[in-house]
Amino acid sequence: MPPAATIRIQSEPFDVPAETARLTAGRADIGGIVAFTGLCRDEGGRLEALELEHYPGMAEEEIGRVAETALARWPLLGLTAIHRHGLIRPGEDIVLVIAASAHRRAAFEAADFMMDYLKTRAPFWKREHLIGGTKGPWVEARAEDDAAAARW
Amino acid sequence: MTADPAPPVKLVYFAWVRERVGMPDESVALPEGLATVADLIAWQRSRGEEYAHAFEHADIIRVALDKRHAPHGALIAGAREIAFFPPMTGG
Numbered sequence: 001m002p003p004a005a006t007i008r009i010q011s012e013p014f015d016v017p018a019e020t021a022r023l024t025a026g027r028a029d030i031g032g033i034v035a036f037t038g039l040c041r042d043e044g045g046r047l048e049a050l051e052l053e054h055y056p057g058m059a060e061e062e063i064g065r066v067a068e069t070a071l072a073r074w075p076l077l078g079l080t081a082i083h084r085h086g087l088i089r090p091g092e093d094i095v096l097v098i099a100a101s102a103h104r105r106a107a108f109e110a111a112d113f114m115m116d117y118l119k120t121r122a123p124f125w126k127r128e129h130l131i132g133g134t135k136g137p138w139v140e141a142r143a144e145d146d147a148a149a150a151r152w
Numbered sequence: 153m154t155a156d157p158a159p160p161v162k163l164v165y166f167a168w169v170r171e172r173v174g175m176p177d178e179s180v181a182l183p184e185g186l187a188t189v190a191d192l193i194a195w196q197r198s199r200g201e202e203y204a205h206a207f208e209h210a211d212i213i214r215v216a217l218d219k220r221h222a223p224h225g226a227l228i229a230g231a232r233e234i235a236f237f238p239p240m241t242g243g
Binding site for chain 1: 164166167168216219220221235237238239240241242243
């Protein structure tokens with residue numbers, strides 16, 4: 001039976017080593033862990049922060065559905081996805097995906113799949129806050145992200 | 153015997169759709185004859201200047217029925233909460 005995924009939507013930062021330890025604690029069957037962390041860029045010094053709006057309820061449910069697909073497709077021994085919302089400063093973490101498996105390939109592929117689907121299906125929207133305090137534009141969706149998700 | 157009026161539906165808006173409509177959500181009794189998501193978007197465009205602006209480019213508007221993504225051809229019957237938003241930019 002596949003493990004249950006851990007899905008969290010939160011405004012506060014997350015702790016990558018602690019989240020990794022949570023997946024491996026008390027077991028010796030895991031052979032590899034892939035952890036991807038997405039960070040807020042300053043876009044060449046333009047950005048003061050990114051504002052992340054989300055759809056409460058649906059965000060958890062949709063990431064949960066993506067995780068179920070990953071768990072059904074790869075022989076994973078653990079899967080965690082955490083996505084932050086609210087105001088996030090350059091250099092801070094935004095999103096974390098951790099996949100654990102007996103052999104590396106499943107963990108690499110599942111983490112990559114999770115990120116591609118998170119970007120195109122999880123109900124989050126980024127808005128730029130520019131240096132000086134003015135609100136900039138909503139970030140536009142990128143065709144490359146749709147193309148990346150279509151690979152799977 | 154007259155049919156009971158349809159219960160109101162909660163319409164929810166996010167990101168620039170929310171800003172253009174001017175509110176995060178509203179409770180609305182939908183008119184009869186709206187079958188699909190596309191019908192609903194066309195009706196939204198007819199509701200005034202703000203709505204016409206928000207739903208100007210109907211093809212890029214994404215919709216969720218009861219917190220699940222739905223294509224524009226999906227039937228809206230039975231949905232209690234319908235959300236409208238731009239393409240997602242999380243991750």
